[in-house]
Amino acid sequence: MPCAVDNFVRENQTRLLNELKDFLRIPSISTLPEHRQDVRRAADFVAQQMKAAGLEHIEVIPTGRHPLVYGDWLHASGKPTVLCYGHYDVQPPDPLELWSTPPFEPSERDGNLYARGACDDKGQMYMHIKAIEALFAVYGELPVNVKFLIEGEEEVGGESISEHVPKNKEKLNADVALVSDTELFADGVPTLCVGLRGLMYMEVEARGPARDLHSGVYGGAAPNAVYGLIELLAKAKGADGRIQIPGVYDDVTAPAPAEVESWKRLKFSEKEFLDNEVGSAELTGEPDQSVLARVWARPTFEVHGIAGGFTGAGAKTVIPAKAVAKVSMRLVPNQDPKKIVAAFEQWIRENTPKGIQIQVRVLSAGPAIVVNPDHPAIHVAAEAFSEMLKAPTVFIRSGGSIPIVGEFAEYLGIPTVLMGFGLPDDGLHSPNEKYRISNYYTGIMTIAHFLEKYGQTAGQ
Amino acid sequence: MPCAVDNFVRENQTRLLNELKDFLRIPSISTLPEHRQDVRRAADFVAQQMKAAGLEHIEVIPTGRHPLVYGDWLHASGKPTVLCYGHYDVQPPDPLELWSTPPFEPSERDGNLYARGACDDKGQMYMHIKAIEALFAVYGELPVNVKFLIEGEEEVGGESISEHVPKNKEKLNADVALVSDTELFADGVPTLCVGLRGLMYMEVEARGPARDLHSGVYGGAAPNAVYGLIELLAKAKGADGRIQIPGVYDDVTAPAPAEVESWKRLKFSEKEFLDNEVGSAELTGEPDQSVLARVWARPTFEVHGIAGGFTGAGAKTVIPAKAVAKVSMRLVPNQDPKKIVAAFEQWIRENTPKGIQIQVRVLSAGPAIVVNPDHPAIHVAAEAFSEMLKAPTVFIRSGGSIPIVGEFAEYLGIPTVLMGFGLPDDGLHSPNEKYRISNYYTGIMTIAHFLEKYGQTAGQ
Numbered sequence: 001m002p003c004a005v006d007n008f009v010r011e012n013q014t015r016l017l018n019e020l021k022d023f024l025r026i027p028s029i030s031t032l033p034e035h036r037q038d039v040r041r042a043a044d045f046v047a048q049q050m051k052a053a054g055l056e057h058i059e060v061i062p063t064g065r066h067p068l069v070y071g072d073w074l075h076a077s078g079k080p081t082v083l084c085y086g087h088y089d090v091q092p093p094d095p096l097e098l099w100s101t102p103p104f105e106p107s108e109r110d111g112n113l114y115a116r117g118a119c120d121d122k123g124q125m126y127m128h129i130k131a132i133e134a135l136f137a138v139y140g141e142l143p144v145n146v147k148f149l150i151e152g153e154e155e156v157g158g159e160s161i162s163e164h165v166p167k168n169k170e171k172l173n174a175d176v177a178l179v180s181d182t183e184l185f186a187d188g189v190p191t192l193c194v195g196l197r198g199l200m201y202m203e204v205e206a207r208g209p210a211r212d213l214h215s216g217v218y219g220g221a222a223p224n225a226v227y228g229l230i231e232l233l234a235k236a237k238g239a240d241g242r243i244q245i246p247g248v249y250d251d252v253t254a255p256a257p258a259e260v261e262s263w264k265r266l267k268f269s270e271k272e273f274l275d276n277e278v279g280s281a282e283l284t285g286e287p288d289q290s291v292l293a294r295v296w297a298r299p300t301f302e303v304h305g306i307a308g309g310f311t312g313a314g315a316k317t318v319i320p321a322k323a324v325a326k327v328s329m330r331l332v333p334n335q336d337p338k339k340i341v342a343a344f345e346q347w348i349r350e351n352t353p354k355g356i357q358i359q360v361r362v363l364s365a366g367p368a369i370v371v372n373p374d375h376p377a378i379h380v381a382a383e384a385f386s387e388m389l390k391a392p393t394v395f396i397r398s399g400g401s402i403p404i405v406g407e408f409a410e411y412l413g414i415p416t417v418l419m420g421f422g423l424p425d426d427g428l429h430s431p432n433e434k435y436r437i438s439n440y441y442t443g444i445m446t447i448a449h450f451l452e453k454y455g456q457t458a459g460q
Numbered sequence: 461m462p463c464a465v466d467n468f469v470r471e472n473q474t475r476l477l478n479e480l481k482d483f484l485r486i487p488s489i490s491t492l493p494e495h496r497q498d499v500r501r502a503a504d505f506v507a508q509q510m511k512a513a514g515l516e517h518i519e520v521i522p523t524g525r526h527p528l529v530y531g532d533w534l535h536a537s538g539k540p541t542v543l544c545y546g547h548y549d550v551q552p553p554d555p556l557e558l559w560s561t562p563p564f565e566p567s568e569r570d571g572n573l574y575a576r577g578a579c580d581d582k583g584q585m586y587m588h589i590k591a592i593e594a595l596f597a598v599y600g601e602l603p604v605n606v607k608f609l610i611e612g613e614e615e616v617g618g619e620s621i622s623e624h625v626p627k628n629k630e631k632l633n634a635d636v637a638l639v640s641d642t643e644l645f646a647d648g649v650p651t652l653c654v655g656l657r658g659l660m661y662m663e664v665e666a667r668g669p670a671r672d673l674h675s676g677v678y679g680g681a682a683p684n685a686v687y688g689l690i691e692l693l694a695k696a697k698g699a700d701g702r703i704q705i706p707g708v709y710d711d712v713t714a715p716a717p718a719e720v721e722s723w724k725r726l727k728f729s730e731k732e733f734l735d736n737e738v739g740s741a742e743l744t745g746e747p748d749q750s751v752l753a754r755v756w757a758r759p760t761f762e763v764h765g766i767a768g769g770f771t772g773a774g775a776k777t778v779i780p781a782k783a784v785a786k787v788s789m790r791l792v793p794n795q796d797p798k799k800i801v802a803a804f805e806q807w808i809r810e811n812t813p814k815g816i817q818i819q820v821r822v823l824s825a826g827p828a829i830v831v832n833p834d835h836p837a838i839h840v841a842a843e844a845f846s847e848m849l850k851a852p853t854v855f856i857r858s859g860g861s862i863p864i865v866g867e868f869a870e871y872l873g874i875p876t877v878l879m880g881f882g883l884p885d886d887g888l889h890s891p892n893e894k895y896r897i898s899n900y901y902t903g904i905m906t907i908a909h910f911l912e913k914y915g916q917t918a919g920q
Contacts, residue, residue, distance in 0.1 A: 210739025279670025
């Protein structure tokens with residue numbers, strides 16, 4: 001009875017949207033200590049909503065940083081078990097001045113809902129809860145067993161869930177994980193993501209003179225911490241975009257020919273990508289790689305931010321004593337984060353400029369993952385998705401990182417269905433992040449149908 | 461009667477120091493718009509003190525930014541005229557947390573007075589006013605004619621005084637200028653500075669994508685404004701410290717052999733310079749140049765500060781849309797600032813990384829200057845200095861920039877006596893700037909004696 005679930009969503013759509021807005025009003029910015037209480041409020045909100053939807057054994061699990069939220073419903077005897085994962089934390093909203101409406105006051109415009117976290121990942125994670133609510137409302141029970149594990153540290157490396165999963169293998173045991181934190185290849189195109197890059201995030205701090213010096217008196221002979229950091233980081237990539245850190249490409253495996261072929265069939269316009277999404281004069285990166293390969297299947301080196309010396313209005317002639325950069329590398333399948341961290345640290349030692357001391361702090365390091373597209377859950381998900389959007393499902397990768405997907409594979413031995421409903425221009429991590437409101441409703445319906453269809457297959 | 465002036469200074473030393481402290485309490489930070497009123501208060505303080513010392517025709521001259529202060533005494537018929545210059549503005553005090561006592565609450569420790577501006581240049585400029593006061597007190601008149609022109613924009617490029625001087629050639633007409641904004645080569649060593657580097661100060665802004673982007677989704681294909689700026693600026697200098705911008709060294713003239721010889725006789729210890737002043741692991745810069753040549757006679761390229769992207773606590777995976785750096789070049793004799801600005805802009809155009817747009821804002825550009833050590837005023841100054849400190853006067857250069865000295869030469873046709881009393885470790889532009897209190901008194905006496913001696917030579 002797919003129509004029954006769809007009707008429930010349509011009849012309740014105003015309420016479903018208002019509840020999401022309440023969730024988005026909580027500024028659960030996991031990286032900023034001053035928002036710790038807000039992050040906690042968001043966890044409590046998730047727990048309450050899971051309970052209201054009909055889940056059982058709800059727990060807000062304390063961790064060293066931000067809590068995990070667990071809940072389950074395990075009465076579908078003989079049916080498979082789905083582990084639903086999502087995150088209730090969000091990225092910082094800065095630069096604030098670029099938001100048309102405040103990031104934590106959800107605002108509807110042109111069929112979109114604008115707010116930090118609207119798409120990444122509150123809006124998408126919340127669809128799972130609402131799909132459960134819809135199924136209970138229509139059938140009084142669920143077609144599969146479900147377990148929910150929702151975290152509040154996805155945007156800061158996910159340390160607590162990484163510790164939790166290996167210690168709770170039995171409790172989290174499932175047939176497949178379901179994650180909605182990716183995007184449609186284009187609006188209306190049913191899309192399953194079968195590969196995610198890993199992420200290694202570092203702070204690199206340079207120190208030069210003992211204190212800031214007068215550039216007239218000392219300029220020409222004293223090391224400059226800002227310039228030392230610039231000199232070092234500039235060596236990380238060639239003008240062709242290739243990473244120059246030795247060993248980084250050693251273990252990179254190229255995508256399978258069939259996958260490369262399927263990417264060629266995707267409707268991708270480099271011009272539209274440049275004009276509508278990136279908005280720069282031209283694209284960069286390895287010229288011998290397609291744009292999709294560059295963002296899906298190649299490692300990256302990025303500087304996310306840099307600060308040092310005098311940056312106020314006007315002129316100050318100082319030789320700075322200290323500078324810091326935030327640096328990451330995206331990792332692709334078969335790269336071992338430990339090896340890449342070691343290669344990076346070795347490269348730093350060999351390239352530190354004269355007179356400069358460099359300190360590296362590794363904030364996180366998670367591997368890339370690939371999902372086998374022949375797994376039954378992927379088949380069922382593709383079918384539900386195609387039926388819902390009345391178009392064939394495409395299989396893509398994502399350049400982003402969801403470290404927990406690798407951990408589910410490693411510790412629970414299960415694949416993940418990456419069924420996301422974001423759009424390429426939703427502006428994740430950017431000002432004016434949005435989520436297409438129709439995709440929120442479509443997502444709830446598609447997830448419910450996936451669970452229904454999956455319930456018709458055999459469990460463990 | 462040199463002793464009479466010295467006695468006056470000794471008898472009044474507590475008052476002389478307390479008055480300087482009052483001056484230092486005014487946070488006259490010329491580059492920060494929020495301190496505009498404080499800068500104005502400092503100008504008024506200078507005007508009042510000049511009047512109290514016995515000068516006439518006091519004016520606080522409005523400009524487009526911070527006022528000039530003028531005063532004179534022109535009754536020494538047949539005697540030469542000295543144009544006293546100094547500045548009452550100071551550098552910003554940040555980073556504040558590194559100050560042992562607050563920068564605008566002058567504090568005495570170990571024979572030093574700690575405050576922003578204690579040495580650069582309030583403490584030194586104020587000695588001129590107090591020397592005049594001492595001479596009036598002892599003799600009832602001055603041994604020379606004097607004109608004072610004090611500015612409030614030295615730390616921000618000195619635009620207003622640069623406009624004022626060419627328009628007031630007659631009013632400012634003099635035989636020599638006197639500036640105390642340099643330092644002794646070492647404590648107790650009478651030192652005249654006969655060369656100053658010029659300064660060209662720029663803001664360089666890079667833009668990449670239209671907005672901050674998610675580094676997972678776009679990393680590998682989208683330009684990164686922070687990295688683009690890093691790539692560009694890293695090309696400005698080689699690992700050997702040589703500037704790579706074509707044309708920069710074309711017009712550089714080497715110091716005369718006699719000057720190089722005299723530098724070799726100075727007691728300079730590279731180890732002490734490194735340990736006591738710079739405080740880094742090693743020195744940098746052109747290996748084929750002596751350290752003194754590097755800081756006195758060679759052009760530099762420095763990045764004073766850089767900011768862009770995410771620099772808060774924790775991790776944010778953004779590809780930044782914008783980054784800005786503060787950049788300067790120190791110029792040496794015979795380099796034309798206009799040519800160097802053009803060379804820099806041309807170099808930017810040729811080296812801008814793919815996908816990046818660079819905008820350069822030139823905040824100031826002033827030439828280097830050299831003073832002829834054979835000028836009569838320099839001879840007299842050296843003599844007064846030697847007698848005061850009972851040691852031979854040495855002639856050095858300074859790596860810093862006092863743009864007005866070049867303009868006095870160009871528009872008034874006069875040389876400048878650069879007679880400063882700072883010490884190499886006074887920490888100009890740094891936290892914990894200080895001025896040796898004994899040098900403050902010595903400076904007042906030496907300046908008075910210079911004026912007395914100079915009055916015994918023929919005027920214009």
